Amino acid sequence: MLLHHSERTKMSLGPPATWTPTLRVLVDLILASHLPMAILWGANLVLIYNDAYAPILVDEHPRILGRPAREREREALHISDSTVDRVLKGETVSFTDQLIRISHRGGTVDACFTFCYSPVRDETGRIAGLLATAVETMDREKAEAVLRESEERYRQLSEALPQIVWSSDAAGNVDFFNSRWFAYTGLRDEEGYSAGWERAIHPEDRARVLKLWGEARRSGKSCEIEYRLRRADGVYRWHLDRAVPVQDSRGQVVRWFGTFTDIDDRKHAEEALRESEERFRQFAENSSAVLWVLDVESMTLEYLSPSFQQVWGEPLDVVPRDFSHWIQSVHPNDRDDVVAALARVRQEGEVIVKEYRVIRPDGTVRWIQNTGFPILDEHGTVKRVAGIAQDVTRHNGSMVYVVDGDPVARRSRSLLFQGAGYQVKTFSSAEAFLEVAPVLVPGCVILDVKSPNMSGLILPRELKARRIGLPVVVIGEAQGDVSFGVQAMKAGAVDFLDVPHDARQLLDAVASALAGIRDIAERDQAAELAKARIAALSSREREVLERLLAGGTNKTIARGLDISPRTVEAHRARIMERLGAQSLPELVQIAMAAGLTQGMRPSSNEGER
Numbered sequence: 001m002l003l004h005h006s007e008r009t010k011m012s013l014g015p016p017a018t019w020t021p022t023l024r025v026l027v028d029l030i031l032a033s034h035l036p037m038a039i040l041w042g043a044n045l046v047l048i049y050n051d052a053y054a055p056i057l058v059d060e061h062p063r064i065l066g067r068p069a070r071e072r073e074r075e076a077l078h079i080s081d082s083t084v085d086r087v088l089k090g091e092t093v094s095f096t097d098q099l100i101r102i103s104h105r106g107g108t109v110d111a112c113f114t115f116c117y118s119p120v121r122d123e124t125g126r127i128a129g130l131l132a133t134a135v136e137t138m139d140r141e142k143a144e145a146v147l148r149e150s151e152e153r154y155r156q157l158s159e160a161l162p163q164i165v166w167s168s169d170a171a172g173n174v175d176f177f178n179s180r181w182f183a184y185t186g187l188r189d190e191e192g193y194s195a196g197w198e199r200a201i202h203p204e205d206r207a208r209v210l211k212l213w214g215e216a217r218r219s220g221k222s223c224e225i226e227y228r229l230r231r232a233d234g235v236y237r238w239h240l241d242r243a244v245p246v247q248d249s250r251g252q253v254v255r256w257f258g259t260f261t262d263i264d265d266r267k268h269a270e271e272a273l274r275e276s277e278e279r280f281r282q283f284a285e286n287s288s289a290v291l292w293v294l295d296v297e298s299m300t301l302e303y304l305s306p307s308f309q310q311v312w313g314e315p316l317d318v319v320p321r322d323f324s325h326w327i328q329s330v331h332p333n334d335r336d337d338v339v340a341a342l343a344r345v346r347q348e349g350e351v352i353v354k355e356y357r358v359i360r361p362d363g364t365v366r367w368i369q370n371t372g373f374p375i376l377d378e379h380g381t382v383k384r385v386a387g388i389a390q391d392v393t394r395h396n397g398s399m400v401y402v403v404d405g406d407p408v409a410r411r412s413r414s415l416l417f418q419g420a421g422y423q424v425k426t427f428s429s430a431e432a433f434l435e436v437a438p439v440l441v442p443g444c445v446i447l448d449v450k451s452p453n454m455s456g457l458i459l460p461r462e463l464k465a466r467r468i469g470l471p472v473v474v475i476g477e478a479q480g481d482v483s484f485g486v487q488a489m490k491a492g493a494v495d496f497l498d499v500p501h502d503a504r505q506l507l508d509a510v511a512s513a514l515a516g517i518r519d520i521a522e523r524d525q526a527a528e529l530a531k532a533r534i535a536a537l538s539s540r541e542r543e544v545l546e547r548l549l550a551g552g553t554n555k556t557i558a559r560g561l562d563i564s565p566r567t568v569e570a571h572r573a574r575i576m577e578r579l580g581a582q583s584l585p586e587l588v589q590i591a592m593a594a595g596l597t598q599g600m601r602p603s604s605n606e607g608e609r
Contacts, residue, residue: 013046013066022122025160026131033153036113036136038077039120041129044068045084047077049132055103056113056134077132083117087130090222092118092244092257097137112137118244118257123162125240125261164239164260166197170253172217181260186232202228202236213243220245220253226263237264272539279535290389293375296346296382299323310439311368311391313360331357331365342372345385349374355392364425366441367392391441399443400510401470402426403433403459409448413506420507430459437468444513445472446506447493457491464492471513475499475506530594533579541578544571548584549591 013019019027023041030037030050038049047069054061060076067073074081078100083093094116101108113134122128158165158178165178174193182188187196201209205227216223222244228236243258290312291305301321309316312329319325330338334356344350351373357365372387400422404410407428414424423443427433430447445463449456460472472492477499478484485496494516495509537545540561547557554565554572561568581587 013042020122020128022120022128022161026120026157029153029157029160033149035149035153036134038132039129040069040084040132041120045129047073053132053134056100058101058103058108061103078115079117079132084130087117087119088127090119090127090224090242090244092116092246094246116246121161121163121259121261125163125242125259125263161259163262166258166260168256168258170217170255172213172256184231185229200230202230204228209241216243217253217256220247226267229260237262238267239263276539289391291386292389293384293386294323294342295384301326302384311366311389312358313362313364313439329358329360331359333357338370342385345372345374346382349376349382362436364441398422398514399441400424401433401440401443401445403428403430403445404448405429406448413446416503416506417510422510430462433459434462437463437470438466440470442469442517444510444517445470446475446510447472448475449488450476457488457493460488460492469517471516473497473506473509473513475501527593527595530579530590534591534594534596537575537578541571541575544568545575545587545591546596548572548575549588549596 013023016024016027023039026039026041027048030039030048033050034052036050036053036056038047038053040047045068047064047067049057049065056078057064057076060073064073064076069077069079069084071081074084078098086093094114096114097112098115099110099112102111104111114137116133116135118131118133119127120129120131155178159180161178164180164184165176166174166181167176168174174197177193185196185200187200198206198210209225209227212223212225222242224243225241226238227241229239230236239260240263241258241260243256245253246255246257247253289305290307291303292301292308293303294300295302299322301323304316304319304321306316308314308319312319314329327335327339338354338356341352341354345352351371353369353371355367355369358368359365368389369392370387370389372385374382375384375386377383398421400417402410402413402417402424404413404426405428410426410428414426417424433445445459447459456476457474460474463470463472471494473495474485474488474491474493475497476484476488478496485498488496494513497505497509534542534545543561544557547560552560554568558565558568576582576587579587579590581590
């Protein structure tokens with residue numbers, strides 16, 4: 001055979017032992033056929049043909065065997081670029097009674113051929129090449145015999161393919177299925193064609209499928225439809241149904257050919273991905289941490305979570321997404337270290353944790369703890385860098401906001417708090433403070449009021465109404481009127497100091513208020529960390545975790561998820577490792593911090609092992 005003597009083919013496609021099962025089956029079929037047949041295979045459309053096809057190529061044989069089918073090779077094959085494009089998009093194209101010159105007994109003669117070009121799919125259902133079949137039409141009896149042989153070859157080919165193969169007449173009446181259809185559906189030959197096909201479609205999909213199939217027949221165009229087909233045991237699995245028309249020389253559809261490819265695993269994976277993306281979205285939109293994703297090629301931020309506006313102080317909808325803008329927000333003294341850390345993630349695939357300062361547009365400085373990690377492509381190359389940036393300024397509990405209309409008093413108290421080690425920011429009025437309150441670092445507010453009227457206590461009332469967690473210590477001259485302090489506390493203050501008071505009383509009140517902030521911050525940080533770790537679990541790991549928290553054992557979880565207890569144990573160990581838990585009670589505590597155990601019900605098989 002020609003192929004066996006072609007070192008060029010081996011160079012183009014590799015040794016036959018390395019070929020895909022589909023390619024090996026196709027090559028065996030065409031080499032065994034007396035019908036002229038050729039294959040254009042792979043991204044380069046490498047040409048393989050049998051002995052019967054050689055005369056059609058005339059002087060180009062055997063030069064083009066094993067070569068990519070470029071312009072000269074396509075001319076020898078009598079196939080145009082547009083035809084190749086149509087076939088590789090899923091169409092079957094045929095041309096009848098084409099008069100060409102062929103090699104014959106040392107010379108050339110005229111001959112009439114009908115050429116049929118059809119797509120060839122690999123094991124995954126992806127179009128991997130093109131099959132060319134030629135039928136000589138001068139001798140009708142011979143042509144009919146060849147047609148019968150072609151039909152037999154088609155039947156053999158359909159049985160060798162991993163998909164269900166079908167064909168129908170021009171009206172859409174299915175008259176052929178390969179054996180995979182009957183094995184899958186359990187139908188008998190006499191009931192397995194058009195009526196059987198319609199009955200096998202999921203009731204929820206049937207009307208849509210029949211409508212789209214009708215539209216394809218009326219338009220004469222190829223179509224692809226995803227729907228569920230009933231298996232012999234009653235289980236429905238998702239399939240991709242591809243249908244392509246076969247046209248005569250006048251462009252009229254004379255037959256339809258198609259395949260069913262099982263895509264059930266892909267559909268479930270897509271659904272799991274959608275659920276995972278929805279969990280990520282909910283986590284990102286409700287987290288006080290900033291979640292970000294950086295494309296390393298363009299150095300642009302593909303994603304920033306809503307918390308960016310609160311932490312960085314820039315509106316999310318207008319902030320530039322290029323890295324150069326973001327790096328300018330980093331404190332100059334920290335900038336080189338941040339760039340170097342990011343380079344380690346990009347170039348070496350490291351996971352880094354880095355603390356640095358950012359300067360907001362209003363001039364305030366915040367400390368950020370940023371965890372960055374690589375996202376790899378299928379080749380193991382870092383494609384993106386993602387991370388979680390947490391505002392850790394609040395963790396030192398040292399911010400005090402002084403709100404006082406008297407500049408002398410503002411300066412005096414500012415010096416007092418700075419001398420005690422606090423960071424201080426001053427405001428001349430409650431209105432000025434409330435304008436920026438939603439984006440301020442957590443701290444204690446010192447408010448000096450002259451009277452307990454509505455305008456004097458507007459600041460604690462507004463903070464309480466807006467649910468902004470900044471504790472307020474009110475300073476006022478009660479002159480023995482206890483109701484002053486009562487009204488301040490009702491308005492939302494955490495403490496009230498009468499005038500006069502000494503500096504120690506004021507510092508103690510601030511320390512007490514900030515201690516409460518630190519407690520809340522630590523709880524929030526633990527909850528955010530737990531949520532981030534749980535969000536990073538796979539769908540299967542999350543299912544196992546939820547059943548563990550509900551009291552399930554390895555055996556009961558395995559039965560519920562239709563997997564083995566050994567697999568459950570492996571998932572369980574992976575979950576413990578990823579969540580940083582050393583024991584099941586610790587795992588429950590982490591889940592409680594993330595709010596995951598709400599609504600859980602204990603298993604009835606708690607004692608089973």
